Amino acid sequence: MxxxxxxxxxxxxxxxxxxxxxxxxxxxxxxxxxxxxxxxxxxxxxxxxxxxxxxxxxxxxxxxxxxxxxxxxxxxxxxxxxxxxxxxxxxxxxxxxxxxxxxxxxxxxxxxxxxxxxxxxxxxxxxxxxxxxxxxxxxxxxxxxxxxxxxxxxxxxxxxxxxxILGNAIVPVFALTLLAVGLVWFGIGRMFAPLTQLEEELRARAPDDLSPLAVPAPSEVSHLVSALNAFMARLGSTMERLSGLVAEAAHEVRTPLASLRAQAEIAVDETDPQALRQRVSRIHQGAVHASQLVSQLLMDATISHRLESKETDPLPFGAVVDDVRHRLDPDAARRLVADLTEEAQAASLRGDRVALREMLRNLVDNALLYSTGPVEIGARLTGGNLSISVSDRGPGIPDAEKDKAVERFWRGGTGAGKTGSGLGLSIVKRVVEAHRGTLALLDRDGGGLTVEVVLPVVAKRQRPAGRKRPASAMLGLLAGMVLAFASAPDAQAITSTYPAPRPDGAGTTLTIVGTTDTPLFARFIAAFQAQRPEVSVIYEETETLPMYERYAEGTLTPVPDLMVSSAADLQLKLANDGHALAYDSPFLDDLPAWARWRNEVFGFTFEPAVIIYNPDLVSAEEAPRTHLRLAELLETQTERFSRKVATYDIAVSGVGYLLAAQDQLISSNFWRLANAFGRVSAQLSGSSPAILNGVADGSLALGYNVLGSYAFARQQAGANIEIIVPDDYVLVLTRAMVIPRDARNPELAKAFLDFSLSPAGQAVAAGETALGAVIAGAEGPWSSEAIAARGRGVIQPIALGPALLVSLDRQRRTRFLETWQEIVSPKP
Known part of the structure; x- marks a missing residue:
């Protein structure tokens, strides 16, 4: 062959x-x-x-x-x-x-x-x-x-x-190609040198040498060396644990086996039936003791392995108690009394199920062994911990022996005559310490022993009460919004917390700071949590300019995961200054080009700037349909409209300044209109809701550059106002979202941004919030198409782009504000 x-x-x-x-x-x-x-x-x-x-x-x-x-x-x-x-x-x-x-x-x-x-x-x-x-x-x-x-x-x-560019780049390409060929040839030889050295090191080792390799190696080979070292460390730990188990088993099992052998040898020569029965009984007791010892040794090794694996899952304490009860024989189970409240039964422990079960089982077995009466299990929640107690009426443990009682193979004087291995409490101690708990052996009033174990519990989030509101509650929602602004018109931050509807996520909390009214933005949060029920949301409502200034100064703490503002120019400046995180949302292709910038600033609403009036004070025939007509009305009827007209205070309102700056760029009548405001001593406000309140209750006759989203919602809620979408031109802004570069949970912020631009989020904007959907084709009464159809003027969106930064130039802004204040609110 x-x-x-x-x-x-x-x-x-x-x-x-x-x-x-x-x-x-x-x-x-x-x-x-x-x-x-x-x-x-x-x-x-x-x-x-x-x-x-x-x-x-x-x-x-x-x-x-x-x-x-x-x-x-x-x-x-x-x-x-x-x-x-x-x-x-x-x-x-x-x-x-x-x-x-x-x-x-x-x-x-x-x-x-x-x-x-x-x-x-x-x-x-x-x-x-x-x-x-x-x-x-x-x-x-x-x-x-x-x-x-x-x-x-x-x-x-x-x-x-x-x-x-092409000519200057081709020459280096050819030169680098030739150089790369030579380097590859030289590098191949050097590449295999660390592997050869590693082979020599392993071949020269003794069979029992599991110390880490100390071979210097490049990063590519160092991963292999690290893997070998980690494997040898695990192997060494396993061998050490196995050697310890063998030594302990040999030491502890030798005595009961020797006793069994001696009793068996005597029983062989025994002729008296009664004496033979006693010998067999002692042999049985010794076998039981040896069997229990071997079982405890094996369980001790199992617990050690599972604790090293660090496999943890949330586990209700009631399930642990039930597991222990089912493993007892019927007589022992009848002696076990578990007095647990529903709160304690539902408390979740994060740890290894087998280890926690064996911890409680050893405590119960000891109590059953050393006492004859009932054994009581109690539990109570104290802060973020669960206090577990196992009590019996046995002889207890003297104070002098309590520290030694948790040592391996130690048995006190009270254990004389009882079958045991001395491993139960040592297993309990190791399980408690591995789960960051505490163990205490206490004397029980009236005699007996109480073993108290305190373990941390997994915090549960509560479902918010009354989160779901029917559609018929819109009037109440908007009324609450108005009352909130009426009672707190200044730039006060209002923080609201929306716990996760299904709290099965650990640490999944999204923090948002925005200028949208809380009752309106709560609609977006509720719809988002319907898709992501494991996420909690914290929303802080503030004003546009304070939000920008606080973030720029580093005083906005904690740093939010998402910032939402109607002052798009301030959001753009944050991104331009390097504070925004870029994100390629899957919905960018549907978003109009004017509503996004550098994939860092994203608009999600469509809100026109409108004129509002009180129909009891201004008739429909004389209502100004254009910006020029508004200026002429105020010029010709100055006394009638004195202190009866309101607009933004652009010195304190970011969105007000943005609208005024865009008006000035577009309209040749802007300064004429500003002069008319000065002639009638126009009231200056920091927010659209405050202007809406005045016009609705009749203290104001006209409001200028009010955000249409607020106006439409108030009118639908029954407020006594009429809305004019101008017939010459209509400024449209979009609320802009920015993910800060130092956000703690940027992935959650991206998920909320995606939701806001998705059909579901745009349906919220086009629905009862009346904020307007920026993406065409959204379902709802306030789509961009429906809003544009309410007027005949040219729709002029305020595009997100570097052009917005011009109006934020310090000198330009100062001159603009000085001119505005001289005309609109001159000093007496």
């Missing part, structure tokens, strides 16, 4: 080198293709930003004078270009008529109705051009119109930049 030929060997070194060479060459080809594409995209992005900046600069110079569009072209609008490309521009009104620039460029492009720049490639005057187009909304008289700005540039500079 021919011997089987050995398997052919191969060289790992050559295989790795061949594979590495193929991978490096393939990677170089892919990298060059990627660099070529990246160079084009990077060049386009850089020059597109310049084009957009130029168009926006020109848009900022658009003004309305005497009803005509005037553009004073800023020098900076073209100074940003290099000068090597040809530049063309055009400005046209809403009817497509040229205001200034190149008329043939305007004729080749369409009008734009939006403030976000759009880009296109066109052939103009025989050359390929890149064009940036942007719209500017202007308001004059009773109408709002769009002005379109186009800026075009030839593409030679961007092509040159793309070629330069």
């Amino acid at each position: 021919t011997a089987e030929a050995p398997a052919a060997t191969f060289s790992i070194r050559r295989r790795i080198l061949a594979l590495a060479l193929a991978l490096l060459l393939g990677a170089a080809a892919v990298l060059i293709a990627f660099i070529h594409d990246y160079a084009q995209r990077a060049s386009d992005r850089a020059f597109d930003r310049l084009l957009a900046a130029s168009a926006l600069t020109i848009a900022g110079a658009v003004q309305i004078e005497d009803g005509s569009i005037i553009v004073e072209l800023p020098v900076a609008s073209f100074a940003m270009f290099s000068g090597r490309d040809r530049v063309f521009y055009a400005v046209e009104d809403s009817a497509g008529r040229l205001v200034t620039g190149y008329d043939d460029l305007a004729a080749a492009l369409g009008s734009v109705q939006g403030t976000d720049p759009s880009f296109a490639d066109i052939t103009y005057r025989g050359e390929l051009m890149r064009v940036a187009s942007v719209g500017r909304l202007t308001s004059a008289a009773n109408a709002a119109d769009w002005v379109t700005i186009h800026v075009a540039e030839t593409q030679s500079e961007r092509e040159a930049l793309s070629a330069e």
Whole structure:
């Protein structure tokens, strides 16, 4: 029979080198293709930003004078270009008529109705051009119109930049590829050296040497060394425990076995039946003692193993008692009296089920063995602990022996004549210590012993009372909201806690700080907890500017997991300053582009700024349908509306300042309206609900720039107000969510953000809260489509973007507020 030929060997070194060479060459080809594409995209992005900046600069110079569009072209609008490309521009009104620039460029492009720049490639005057187009909304008289700005540039500079990036990147790619091949060849030899050293170390060891390996190794091999060391440590611990068990068993079992042998030898020669019966009885007692000792030794080893494994689960104490009772024989079970309250039975202990059962079983067995009467089990909750007591009427344990009673194999004087191993209380002590509890041996009043064990319990969260409200409770909900604002109009923080409906999660608490009224935001929390019943929510309601200032100063403690504010500009500044955590929500594709920024600021509502009035004080015919009409009404009837008009105090309200700054950018009538407010001594307030209260009770006639969400909800609740969605233009803001970078539970914050943007969350916004759904197609009476249909004006969302930061500039804000205060609230 021919011997089987050995398997052919191969060289790992050559295989790795061949594979590495193929991978490096393939990677170089892919990298060059990627660099070529990246160079084009990077060049386009850089020059597109310049084009957009130029168009926006020109848009900022658009003004309305005497009803005509005037553009004073800023020098900076073209100074940003290099000068090597040809530049063309055009400005046209809403009817497509040229205001200034190149008329043939305007004729080749369409009008734009939006403030976000759009880009296109066109052939103009025989050359390929890149064009940036942007719209500017202007308001004059009773109408709002769009002005379109186009800026075009030839593409030679961007092509040159793309070629330069590609050329500068290809040379290093080839050089690095050659260098990598050489390094791979050298590195392969060094790669196997630690494995060889490790093999030599293991071969030289004695069979019983389980000490840790001390071989220096790189991080890749160090994981293998750590795994070997951990395995040898476990093996050593197991061998040590096994050796101890064998030694203890040999020591303790030797005596009862020797006694059994001696009794058996005597019984063999015994002829007297009565004496033989006594010998057999002693043999039986010795066998019982030996059997119990072996069982206790095995259980001791089992408990040691389970405690080292640290397997823990919540376990009701009542289940432990039932388990122990079922393992007793019927006579012993009848002597066991368990006096437990429902609270103590339901108390959850976190630990190993077998270890806790054996702890209680050993206490009960000892009490049954050393007493003849009933054995009582008691339990009571004290704070976060469960105090367990096992009491009997036996001889007890003298004070001098109580410390020794918990030692292994120790039996006191009271145990004489009783079958036992001396392991029961030592097992109890180890189980109690492993579960972070305490053990005490106490004398019982009237005689006997009480063993008291105190163990920590798992805290349970209570289900909130009255969480579910029927739809018919909306009037009461809104009335409570109004009363809350009426009693606390200042920027006072109100904290509400919503425990988990099903408290089976450990430490799952979401902390939110926001400016939305608590009764309204509670709707979102309730719907979120319906999907995530294991999550508790803490919601702190505050005001926009104090929330921003407290977080910026580091005094907002504890740091929230989620921040929600209607002052989108302040939220954007937090993100711009690096305080926000980026998150790619799965619902971003459905969210309008204007309602998100850098995947760090997310809008979830659609809220117009409206005008409200009291129908008893202002008739429907004279109600101002436009911003200009409101200014004219206040100018012509100053005495009638003196101290009867209210708007935001923009110095203290973040959302008020945001709306005023956007009004000033859009409307040429803004300062005229501000002057009219000053003439009638307008009342300035820090919140929309306070203005709504005044208009509803008749102390105010008109309210300006009130958030439509609050107004719609109050009107639906029966308040005596009418709402005007302006016919010229309508500012729409969205409440913005930001996840702080230092949030303690960012995953919970992401889950709540996803819920708010999901169909279920948008249904809450479009439902009874009247906050408005920002995502199109939401179900409910307050969808974005339904809100837009209530007016005829141009819908102008306040887009989340860097443009909002302009109004927050310190000097610009100071000048704006000084001008506002001089006009609206001049000092006497």
